[in-house]
Amino acid sequence: MKTSLFLKSAAVLLTALAFGVFLHARVRVDAQAPAPSYDLLITNARIVDGSGNPWFRGDVAIKDGRIARIGRVGPETAARTIDAHGQIVAPGFIDVHTHVESIYGQPAAENFVRMGVTTLVTGNCGTSTTNVAEFLGRIKDKPLAVNLATLIAHGSVRRRVMGLGDRAPTPAEQAQMESLVEQGMKDGAVGLSTGLIYVPGTYAKTDEIVGLARMAAKYGGLYATHMRNEGDKVADAIRESIQIGEQAGLPVEISHFKISNKKLWGQSPMTLGLVRDARARGLVVTVDQYAYTASSTSLESRLPSWLRAGGLDEAKQRLADKATRERAINDTKDALKRSGFKDYSFAVVASYGPDKSFNGKSIAEITKQVRKKSDVTSQIEQMLEMYEAGGAGMIYHGMGEDDVRRIMQEPFTMIASDSGVREIDESVPHPRGYGNNARVLGRYVRELKLISLEDAIRKMTSLPAQTFGFRDRGLIREGFAADIVIFDENTIVDQSTFDKPHQYPLGISYVIVNGAAVLENNQMTTARPGAALFGPGRRQETQTARSL
Numbered sequence: 001m002k003t004s005l006f007l008k009s010a011a012v013l014l015t016a017l018a019f020g021v022f023l024h025a026r027v028r029v030d031a032q033a034p035a036p037s038y039d040l041l042i043t044n045a046r047i048v049d050g051s052g053n054p055w056f057r058g059d060v061a062i063k064d065g066r067i068a069r070i071g072r073v074g075p076e077t078a079a080r081t082i083d084a085h086g087q088i089v090a091p092g093f094i095d096v097h098t099h100v101e102s103i104y105g106q107p108a109a110e111n112f113v114r115m116g117v118t119t120l121v122t123g124n125c126g127t128s129t130t131n132v133a134e135f136l137g138r139i140k141d142k143p144l145a146v147n148l149a150t151l152i153a154h155g156s157v158r159r160r161v162m163g164l165g166d167r168a169p170t171p172a173e174q175a176q177m178e179s180l181v182e183q184g185m186k187d188g189a190v191g192l193s194t195g196l197i198y199v200p201g202t203y204a205k206t207d208e209i210v211g212l213a214r215m216a217a218k219y220g221g222l223y224a225t226h227m228r229n230e231g232d233k234v235a236d237a238i239r240e241s242i243q244i245g246e247q248a249g250l251p252v253e254i255s256h257f258k259i260s261n262k263k264l265w266g267q268s269p270m271t272l273g274l275v276r277d278a279r280a281r282g283l284v285v286t287v288d289q290y291a292y293t294a295s296s297t298s299l300e301s302r303l304p305s306w307l308r309a310g311g312l313d314e315a316k317q318r319l320a321d322k323a324t325r326e327r328a329i330n331d332t333k334d335a336l337k338r339s340g341f342k343d344y345s346f347a348v349v350a351s352y353g354p355d356k357s358f359n360g361k362s363i364a365e366i367t368k369q370v371r372k373k374s375d376v377t378s379q380i381e382q383m384l385e386m387y388e389a390g391g392a393g394m395i396y397h398g399m400g401e402d403d404v405r406r407i408m409q410e411p412f413t414m415i416a417s418d419s420g421v422r423e424i425d426e427s428v429p430h431p432r433g434y435g436n437n438a439r440v441l442g443r444y445v446r447e448l449k450l451i452s453l454e455d456a457i458r459k460m461t462s463l464p465a466q467t468f469g470f471r472d473r474g475l476i477r478e479g480f481a482a483d484i485v486i487f488d489e490n491t492i493v494d495q496s497t498f499d500k501p502h503q504y505p506l507g508i509s510y511v512i513v514n515g516a517a518v519l520e521n522n523q524m525t526t527a528r529p530g531a532a533l534f535g536p537g538r539r540q541e542t543q544t545a546r547s548l
C-alpha cells in the first residue's frame with residue numbers, strides 16, 4: 001500500500017513537472033524575443049542604501065520608475081544596462097533646504113543634478129509661493145529634471161495679508177493667514193517655513209507663528225525655520241523654535257544650523273544640546289546644514305529691522321532724515337560689535353546690480369575703493385548706500401570650522417545646500433549651490449574621515465526623506481522610486497570655490513530620477529522625469545475625494 005501510494009504520488013509529480021517544462025518551453029517558443037523584465041539594470045554596484053548600513057555588492061533593477069529588484073540580476077533581462085564598475089550606487093540626494101521658486105525657468109537644475117541631487121524642497125526661510133496648487137501643478141506643462149516639493153511660507157502669507165508693516169495682525173488678519181496656510185497644506189505643501197530675520201517675518205511674535213504652525217500640524221506637516229537669531233541670541237532662538245513645535249504639535253526642522261557670532265564660536269555643544277534635550281523630552285527636532293563656514297543672504301539682513309519696515313521705499317524716506325540715519329548707523333555698529341567682528345571684511349558681495357565690479361569684494365574693500373576710508377562708520381555708510389540702490393546678495397564668512405564639523409557629526413543633522421538654481425557665470429554666488437554634497441563626500445568623509453560614507457549618505461537621503469515625509473524615497477529598496485546617484489568615492493570632490501564658484505563637482509557619473517537618467521556618463525540628458533511631491537494634506541484630500 002505504502003509503496004503504491006508513493007509510486008502514485010511520484011507519477012503525479014513527474015507529470016506535473018513534465019507539464020511545467022512543456023509550458024515553459026511553449027512560452028519560450030511563442031515569445032521568440034522575450035520582452036526584457038527591467039527597463040534599466042545597474043550592475044557591479046557597491047550599494048550604500050541610505051539607511052546608514054555598510055555598503056554591499058549587488059545589482060539594481062529598475063522597472064516603471066521604481067526599484068524592482070536588488071541582488072544578482074542577469075544582464076540579459078534589462079533593456080539597458082549600466083556597469084557601475086564597483087562605484088557607489090546610492091539613493092539620489094534629497095536637498096531639503098533650497099530656494100528654487102524660479103526653477104521652471106531652468107528646468108534642468110544642472111547645478112543640483114551635478115551634485116547628485118534628485119529632490120528639492122523649496123519655500124524655505126519664510127518665502128514661497130502662496131498658491132501651492134498652481135506652483136506644483138506647473139510641472140505638468142513644464143517638466144523638470146528633478147522632483148520638487150514646497151513649504152508654505154509665513155513671510156509670503158503675511159506679506160499678502162498684511163503687507164510689510166512692523167505690527168501685530170488683527171484677529172481677522174491672523175485668521176486669514178491661517179486659512180492661507182491651511183489651503184497651502186491641502187494643496188500639497190510639506191509644512192510651514194519661517195524667516196524671522198527678514199521683512200516681514202521678523203515682525204511676528206511667537207504666538208502668531210504658533211497659530212499658523214497649528215494649521216501645518218493639522219495636515220501632518222512640519223515647521224522649518226530660519227530662526228530669529230543665529231548669533232548672540234542663538235540659544236533663545238532655538239528655544240523659541242522648539243516651543244513653537246511643542247505648542248503647535250509638529251516636528252521642527254531648524255534650517256542651516258550654525259553659529260554666526262565670532263564670540264560664540266565653539267559653543268555648538270551647547271546649541272546642539274538644546275536640540276538633544278528637546279528630543280529627550282519626546283519632541284521631534286532635526287536640523288540641516290551646508291558644509292561651509294560662510295553663509296549667504298541679503299545685505300539688508302545686517303541692518304536694523306525697524307529701518308526695513310514697509311520695504312525699501314519707506315526705509316529710504318527714513319534714511320533721508322539725518323537723525324534717523326545716524327540711529328541706523330549706530331544700531332548697525334552695535335550689532336557688528338555684538339557679532340564679534342571688528343569690521344565688514346567678513347562680508348563679501350555676491351551680486352550687486354548697479355555695479356558688478358563689486359561682486360566678489362568685501363564691504364571693507366569696496367569702502368576703501370569708493371570712499372578711501374577703512375573705518376566702520378564709512379563701511380556702514382557704504383552699506384546703506386548700496387541698500388538704497390536696491391540692495392545686494394552677500395556672503396558672510398561668519399562661522400567657525402569646529403562648529404561646522406561638530407554639527408555635521410550629530411545624528412539628526414542632514415545635508416542641505418540653501419541654494420537656488422544657478423546660472424553659469426551669473427554673479428559670484430556662494431559655492432554651496434555647486435559643491436555642497438560633493439564637498440561633504442570628498443572633504444569631510446574621504447579626506448578628514450569626520451563621518452563615514454554611509455552616514456553622510458544617510459544625511460542626504462533617508463533622514464531628509466523621513467523628516468519631510470517622502471515615504472518611498474531616500475533608500476535603495478525594492479518598491480521605492482528609482483532616484484539614484486552613481487559616484488566614485490575615491491575621486492568625488494567639489495571644485496566650486498568662493499573666488500570661482502561656477503564649477504561643477506567631479507566624480508559623479510550618473511544621476512537617475514524616477515528611473516530615467518538626467519546625468520549620463522557625466523553628460524546632462526534632455527530627460528525631464530521629475531515629479532511634484534505632495535505633502536500629507538494633499539494625500540488626505542485626495543483620499544477623502546476618492547471615498548466620497
Ligand SMILES: [Zn+2]
Pocket residue numbers: 124125195226255256
Ligand atoms: Zn535661511
